[in-house]
Amino acid sequence: MSQVNFGALSPYIPQLLAGLWLTILISGAAVAISLPLGLGGALLRTSRYRVLRTITAAYVQVVRNVPLVLILFLVFFELANAGFPLPPAMAAVAALSINGSAYATEIFRGGLAGIPPGQYEAAYSLGFRPVQVFRYVVLPQLMLISFPALGNQVVGTVLASSVVFFVGVEELSSASNQIGSKTFRYFEVFMIAGLMYVIAAQAINFTWVRVGRRWTVTESARKAA
Amino acid sequence: MLDINTVLEYFPLLLKGAAKTIVVSLSALVVSTILGLVVGLARATRLPGLYPLTVAYVEILRSLPTLVLLFLVFYAIPAVMGFNLQAFPAAVLALGVSGSAPMAEIVRGGIEAVSAGQWEAAHSLGMRYTTILRYVALPQALRISLPPAISLYVAMIKDSSLILIVGVVELTNTGMQIRGLSRGRGTLLVFTVMAAMYFVICYTIAYAGSRLERRIRV
Numbered sequence: 001m002s003q004v005n006f007g008a009l010s011p012y013i014p015q016l017l018a019g020l021w022l023t024i025l026i027s028g029a030a031v032a033i034s035l036p037l038g039l040g041g042a043l044l045r046t047s048r049y050r051v052l053r054t055i056t057a058a059y060v061q062v063v064r065n066v067p068l069v070l071i072l073f074l075v076f077f078e079l080a081n082a083g084f085p086l087p088p089a090m091a092a093v094a095a096l097s098i099n100g101s102a103y104a105t106e107i108f109r110g111g112l113a114g115i116p117p118g119q120y121e122a123a124y125s126l127g128f129r130p131v132q133v134f135r136y137v138v139l140p141q142l143m144l145i146s147f148p149a150l151g152n153q154v155v156g157t158v159l160a161s162s163v164v165f166f167v168g169v170e171e172l173s174s175a176s177n178q179i180g181s182k183t184f185r186y187f188e189v190f191m192i193a194g195l196m197y198v199i200a201a202q203a204i205n206f207t208w209v210r211v212g213r214r215w216t217v218t219e220s221a222r223k224a225a
Numbered sequence: 226m227l228d229i230n231t232v233l234e235y236f237p238l239l240l241k242g243a244a245k246t247i248v249v250s251l252s253a254l255v256v257s258t259i260l261g262l263v264v265g266l267a268r269a270t271r272l273p274g275l276y277p278l279t280v281a282y283v284e285i286l287r288s289l290p291t292l293v294l295l296f297l298v299f300y301a302i303p304a305v306m307g308f309n310l311q312a313f314p315a316a317v318l319a320l321g322v323s324g325s326a327p328m329a330e331i332v333r334g335g336i337e338a339v340s341a342g343q344w345e346a347a348h349s350l351g352m353r354y355t356t357i358l359r360y361v362a363l364p365q366a367l368r369i370s371l372p373p374a375i376s377l378y379v380a381m382i383k384d385s386s387l388i389l390i391v392g393v394v395e396l397t398n399t400g401m402q403i404r405g406l407s408r409g410r411g412t413l414l415v416f417t418v419m420a421a422m423y424f425v426i427c428y429t430i431a432y433a434g435s436r437l438e439r440r441i442r443v
Binding site: 061066081187190193201 | 289292297301305379383384386400420424427431
């Protein structure tokens with residue numbers, strides 16, 4: 001039984017912060033890629049062409065039923081085997097984006113289903129072209145409906161980004177493990193890392209709810225006006 | 226790369242790995258369902274004294290990656306407490322605890338979704354709080370909770386791939402070992418077969434869930 005000593009870790013705080021920063025960068029990139037992909041996926045998923053619907057549905061089903069770690073290994077090891085080696089951080093972002101885009105597709109699909117058909121009919125009868133219907137009628141309502149679920153998705157991506165540990169990207173979990181194996185202070189380092197994850201997740205939740213509230217209020221005020 | 230022999234040679238190993246994945250996930254699923262029910266009930270009924278604890282439990286665990294929980298349960302906590310935990314129970318515990326937080330939220334959501342009229346009607350019939358909970362609220366709440374619980378179970382099966390980090394030889398770990406044994410040859414097919422096995426396991430759970438859902442619909 002060893003003595004708990006958080007002070008012993010003070011020289012490693014910069015390394016942990018660098019890990020946290022990399023976690024934020026990787027998950028930020030993955031969110032930035034997967035949300036637009038998910039929006040496109042939802043449009044394909046509800047397209048009038050059966051082929052497109054089937055392909056997107058299959059993509060979503062497969063990705064949602066296969067572990068992220070396996071997707072990561074496929075991207076990292078098999079692309080390298082095929083002669084396209086990706087740096088670990090890129091493979092990490094790619095795997096997280098593949099995973100995230102499937103979930104985002106489902107979120108946006110649910111959102112699209114929540115827009116009453118009358119909205120489309122009204123817009124078309126006013127002479128809007130399809131692009132305009134999407135841009136001015138569908139998209140604002142879609143974002144409003146999907147906003148809370150997207151917040152969970154962002155937090156989920158940050159937490160899921162810990163799996164990139166397995167391909168050797170030195171983000172927060174990986175940095176913690178390295179420090180742990182060097183100092184044998186696994187408890188202290190993972191308590192600190194855990195605290196960082198909790199703070200990051202709660203900060204995202206908090207901001208998301210705030211932004212969402214303001215946005216919802218302005219939208220409804222605009223509607224009322 | 227697409228060397229079918231590697232898959233054929235190691236197929237029994239892959240099946241064994243898949244069986245281990247199922248055993249681990251099912252055990253974790255039981256842990257998280259029990260913990261989630263207890264915490265969710267305590268939170269929904271605002272049990273005096275316990276309520277703030279349940280909020281903290283859910284909020285903290287929901288913000289921790291499963292991987293960090295695994296490290297804490299397997300390496301960190303035994304190190305400072307001075308005991309040893311085998312890889313398998315550590316994996317089940319970490320996965321189960323990690324799943325219990327969303328499970329608690331699902332249970333709470335289910336209870337809160339039971340309409341106020343149901344409570345009022347039961348009260349006016351002279352039923353006591355615990356009787357209402359047992360015979361009116363919970364049967365409806367559990368039906369409401371089933372679909373999100375099934376999604377959570379699927380997510381937990383996928384998360385079980387993380388326990389390769391503590392050395393449990395489940396499906397993903399088996400794949401990595403095969404990759405080492407075959408020096409990377411034929412692994413694309415091995416990984417694809419693994420993905421297919423995960424798909425079958427997860428899809429079976431989802432399918433069984435939707436069948437059950439149809440049967441118990443009110």
